[in-house]
Amino acid sequence: MKTNLIAVAIASGFFVCSVAHALTSDQYKAEKNKIEADYKSQKVQCDTLKANAKDVCEEEAEAKEKIAKAELEHQYKPSPAHARKIAEAKAEGAHDVAKEKCDDQTGDAKNACEKQAKADYEKAKADIKATKY
Numbered sequence: 001m002k003t004n005l006i007a008v009a010i011a012s013g014f015f016v017c018s019v020a021h022a023l024t025s026d027q028y029k030a031e032k033n034k035i036e037a038d039y040k041s042q043k044v045q046c047d048t049l050k051a052n053a054k055d056v057c058e059e060e061a062e063a064k065e066k067i068a069k070a071e072l073e074h075q076y077k078p079s080p081a082h083a084r085k086i087a088e089a090k091a092e093g094a095h096d097v098a099k100e101k102c103d104d105q106t107g108d109a110k111n112a113c114e115k116q117a118k119a120d121y122e123k124a125k126a127d128i129k130a131t132k133y
Contacts, residue, residue, distance in 0.1 A: 028076045035072060039065040052103045059100045063093025080133035087131070091124035 023031065039061055046057035070089040074082035098117035105113050 022078070023072075023076045028072065031072050031075075032069070035065060035068045038068070052100070055103065056097065056100045059093075059097045063089075063097055067093055083133045084128060084131075087124075087128045087133075091121060091128060094124065095121035 042061035042064070043058060046054050046061060049057050066089045067086065070082065070086040074086055095117055098120065099114060102110050102113035102117060
């Protein structure tokens with residue numbers, strides 16, 4: 001799970017670095033369409049999976065889309081509010097994926113997994129609140 005989050009964070013960093021300049025309206029629209037197309041493509045790939053693996057895949061695809069859109073907004077109109085939205089999207093995405101992964105477990109293990117996911121999310125929210133954007 002943490003490997004996926006690290007991969008998303010690294011990819012997000014490359015995305016932000018690769019388009020560090022302000023975007024024109026046309027570039028913004030093109031990037032937004034690309035993000036949406038990537039999301040649809042990932043959702044189609046999830047359809048080949050079964051049960052909770054499919055649900056996890058869909059949550060990961062949705063989280064990636066939300067993060068990419070938040071980063072795009074920040075590139076288009078840089079502001080502290082948009083920077084904060086990126087951090088919030090990452091925290092929410094990680095939380096949603098973690099919760100979905102907990103569904104593979106049962107009993108006490110599932111409860112512990114859900115509590116850990118919630119604790120991680122609460123810590124991320126606290127970190128966001130403490131960060132000056």
